[in-house]
Amino acid sequence: MYKRIVITSVFVLLNSMLLLAQQKFTISGNIKDKKNGETMIGVTVYPLELSGIGTSCNEYGFYSLTLPKGQYHIICSFIGYKPDTLLVNLEANIKSNRALTDNLFTLQEVVVSAEKKDDNIKRAEIGVAKIDIKEVAKLPVIFGEKDVLKTIQLLPGVKSGGEGSSGFFVRGGSADQNLILLDEAPVYNAAHMLGFFSTFNSDALKDVSIIKGNSPAQYGGRLSSVLDVKMKEGNNQKYAVTGGLGLISSRLSVEGSIVKDKGSFMVSGRRTYADAFLKLTEEFKDNQLYFYDFNAKANYKINDKHRVFLSGYLGRDKLGLGAFGIDWGNQTATLRWNHLISPKVFSNTSLIYSNYSYKGSITSGETTLSIKSEIKDYTLKEEFQYFPDSKNAIRFGFQSIYHSFVPKRFKGNTYNEPHKNTRYGWDNAFFVNNTMEVTPTLTLDYGLRFSTYSILGGDTYKIYNQGVMTDSVVLASGKFGKTYANLEPRFQFSYLLNENSSVKGGYARNTQHLHLLSNSASGNATDQWLGNSYNTKPEISDQVSVGYFRNLKDNLYQISVETYYKSLKNQVDYKNGADISSAPDVESELLYGKGRAYGIEFLVKKTQGKFTGWVGYTLSKTERKIIGINDGNWYNAQQDRTHDLSVVAMYALTDRWTLSALFVYSTGGAATFPSGKYDMGGNTVFYYKERNGYRMPANHRLDFGATYTRPHKSKVFESSWNFGLYNVYGRQNAYAITFANSKSDPTKTVATQTALFRWVPSVTYNFKF
Structure with a gap:
């Protein structure tokens, strides 16, 4: 038994040393929409040759992917867009900016989510929902004014503040326990006309997400x-x-x-x-x-x-x-x-x-x-x-x-x-x-x-x-x-x-x-x-x-x-x-x-x-x-x-x-x-x-x-x-x-x-x- 443990330990140690000795390089860059030049959020980037490895671009469209030295097909994937493939020979750090094109066939259909199809399963986030701005325009709302705050009230765990109101409660919290950010700036009253409209003009918005209490550490200051x-x-x-x-x-x-x-x-x-x-x-x-x-x-x-x-x-x-x-x-x-x-x-x-x-x-x-x-x-x-x-x-x-x-x-x-x-x-x-x-x-x-x-x-x-x-x-x-x-x-x-x-x-x-x-x-x-x-x-x-x-x-x-x-x-x-x-x-x-x-x-x-x-x-x-x-x-x-x-x-x-x-x-x-x-x-x-x-x-x-x-x-x-x-x-x-x-x-x-x-x-x- 002791001999088996020693042999196993040596094998693990040698394997770890080989992995550490293996040269690794980084491919990084920005991803944008080819049609309008807007940077894209959450695009999945992964090598075709390695299963289970990948990353996604941040809120400014930046991605960084570190891989062992070698040749890879780097895939950029986002629902509603044609997948983009780039063949790279990764022998040094590479800067590669990418531009994705609308998938016209996909756009003929109504799509509820702007995420990767199975992201809801694989992401560690719990209690998080993304709002598709295109879908907000299709939903019937009071006075016909498309409104993201009215849309999030239709999600489980989010409750309306009242008839026609933009106010909302999340998982038992009061209205002030919601942190509302507009380009990182807190908005203390997100309502017009005593709550019948929200302050958010959907024509000006790019991305909307709500986190129901389990927010990453970069967010803070509110309970709900x-x-x-x-x-x-x-x-x-x-x-x-x-x-x-x-x-x-x-x-x-x-x-x-x-x-x-x-x-x-x-x-x-x-x-x-x-x-x-x-x-x-x-x-x-x-x-x-x-x-x-x-x-x-x-x-x-x-x-x-x-x-x-x-x-x-x-x-x-x-x-x-x-x-x-x-x-x-x-x-x-x-x-x-x-x-x-x-x-x-x-x-x-x-x-x-x-x-x-x-x-x-x-x-x-x-x-x-x-x-x-x-x-x-x-x-x-x-x-x-x-x-x-x-x-x-x-x-x-x-x-x-x-x-x-x-x-x-x-x-x-x-x-x-x-x-x-x-x-x-x-x-x-x-x-x-x-x-x-x-x-x-x-x-x-x-x-x-x-x-x-x-x-x-x-x-x-x-x-x-x-x-x-x-x-x-x-x-x-x-x-x-x-x-x-x-x-x-x-x-x-x-x-x-x-x-x-x-x-x-x-x-x-x-x-x-x-x-x-x-x-x-x-x-x-x-x-x-x-x-x-x-x-x-x-x-x-x-x-x-x-x-x-x-x-x-x-x-x-x-x-x-x-x-x-x-x-x-x-x-x-x-x-x-x-x-x-x-x-x-x-x-x-x-x-x-x-x-x-x-x-x-x-x-x-x-x-x-x-x-x-x-x-x-x-x-x-x-x-x-x-x-x-x-x-x-x-x-x-x-x-x-x-x-x-x-x-x-x-x-x-x-x-x-x-x-x-x-x-x-x-x-x-x-x-x-x-x-x-x-x-x-x-x-x-x-x-x-x-x-x-x-x-x-x-x-x-x-x-x-x-x-x-x-x-x-x-x-x-x-x-x-x-x-x-x-x-x-x-x-x-x-x-x-x-x-x-x-x-x-x-x-x-x-x-x-x-x-x-x-x-x-x-x-x-x-x-x-």
């Missing part, structure tokens, strides 16, 4: 999800114009080359014109009701090793109804520098600016009252990607954010609120992550993030216990207060059971240093953001998830089942009877405790052919436990919904007509309704017993859409008409329920349900040339 949105870079081959005319909004995008094959730009704008219709009426001609947004991006390739990007977003809403007016909006800007340090090392340096602000006013006679608030970020992010060999892809770097919080401030000619100082925070993180192919059947993705948050001076911080002030800390400007530090480990794996199925699992700890105070489940324009303080500590989540994934009939059908359990710490809620609008210090109205969320998600998807679509179903539970609420017992979180179902179908009827339909059903959200009432001095006072102990009525509806592509003699010009009907059978879903005394019998209580929409038809004309 990451929605990573990237804008187009622009066509560097020729000028192109895209646009659309709808019933209440229009959009226009222009892109083109700055220098062909070296630089390009893209600008895109959108505006609603509901205010133009208001001016036609005498009663509403002085009212305002519109939003606009503007996206812009430019890039320039200095040489083969250096490339710079500049992108920005500006969006604003204006709502003026008589004496009441409010406007709000986001501004973001990102300056990035890509540097190819070596064939194996790629770096990205980003300077990021983000600002969200709102202001409002109310006028009554000679009395005026105004309100405003703001959150502003300045960020430096440095990230390196290292590809040591064909089986490892390592990311590491840091991120530093300077936060500025302008609290909600009221000001009027008859009201003088005590002055509230701007508060500041410094948010830092260091991260490292590796994606490793251990064996042809086992892939690991593991990492560690170390995050800190420091309270900065310039204000007095009061300390409360159950809403009662016990102490205070005065921090002079420029001084450091309390610093919170947390380690955030992450781990995921994928194990191939066979060529058609796999098991995946993962654990992730996430920490959140920013907190949103809102009076509604789906959020509104006047919500207020806070940083950590001496009362409000970092929110922490620990999520464990496991899933089974299977493809059928040559990847034509994809089936997945995922289950998760999430433990939450330092959750924030309001004490009973809280008034966050007029409280001198909003933290005096807050209570803190823990939470839990668990559930199971099912997804069946057909990805190719004339008929495509998916069915998604989620069974889940979300609860909180906070001393001072519900007698310290567990209670339903506001976003808790037991059942959530979505059915999406698309059918290419002819070369010109594409039909689409979707059906959604969800249990009503948890709500607090009065349990009784009593009379006090002739006034009725309602009595509330249990927090979120009741439910809104179930929500369901059917939407229908049709797209007609017009034939044109000119190959340069393309156009289409999109028709839609939102809520086909006229379901009056409850938006709000109010309670009042019956006019005929004051001893009885009448509940009144408010519904926003019944039938909403839409027509949109789209063009491109």
